[in-house]
Amino acid sequence: MSTEYAQRIPETPEESGRLLDKVVPPPHRPPLLYRAMAANPAVLRAYVEGPILGLRGLLHTGQLAPDERELCILRVTARCGAEHEWGVHVAYFGKTSGLSPVQVAATVLGEDADQPWSPRQRAIVALADAMVDMRELSDAELAGIDQVLTVETRTEVVAISAQYLGISATCRALDIPPEPGAPRFPVAAG
Structure with a gap:
């Protein structure tokens, strides 16, 4: 990751940190997209737990x-x-x-x-x-x-x-x- 981009990622709020640890358990590192969305815990929660990407989401329908x-x-x-x-x-x-x-x-x-x-x-x-x-x-x-x-x-x-x-x-x-x-x-x- 470029230093320039790393400097643009804001500090991760505590709520987002807990959610990221749940979605991508340590020692794995969440993708940059998740880290960028973590700036707003409500957006991150809706993104990773919502009906599209959550466990019921389109990535896991089996259809x-x-x-x-x-x-x-x-x-x-x-x-x-x-x-x-x-x-x-x-x-x-x-x-x-x-x-x-x-x-x-x-x-x-x-x-x-x-x-x-x-x-x-x-x-x-x-x-x-x-x-x-x-x-x-x-x-x-x-x-x-x-x-x-x-x-x-x-x-x-x-x-x-x-x-x-x-x-x-x-x-x-x-x-x-x-x-x-x-x-x-x-x-x-x-």
Whole structure:
């Protein structure tokens, strides 16, 4: 973490410190995003205990396979330029998500001809991209999505995309740098 950024993080209020210890027990260190939000204990509490990220949250519904959930999160955070959140997810969930290293890189760089997405993954990427672009899906995209995703699954992908649009905006607005030790965005060869 840069010294400049470390100096901008305010002292953690006692209430936030207790909450951070509960959510990310020592000796682990909370991500920079959590530390930035800790300046306001009410915001931090709502963020980590609320219906979206709490134990009942979208990260743990079991309705999407781990690779599908992470594909959606990585694509949204990459498209939004939220390198901090993208790197945290690659570091914490990358090895267990089921996505290949080429697929993880493709969330930033675009699809690699040697590792195309499955039709289901392509539908998730299309939904995530439409959310980031704040646009309607094309007829062709809708047809492809209808063939491989149920309405319930589509709704969950949209909800996860919306949540990570907000998280990405937070990372960007607070200028949160990449998490120390987490992967950085890959750079296209060429």
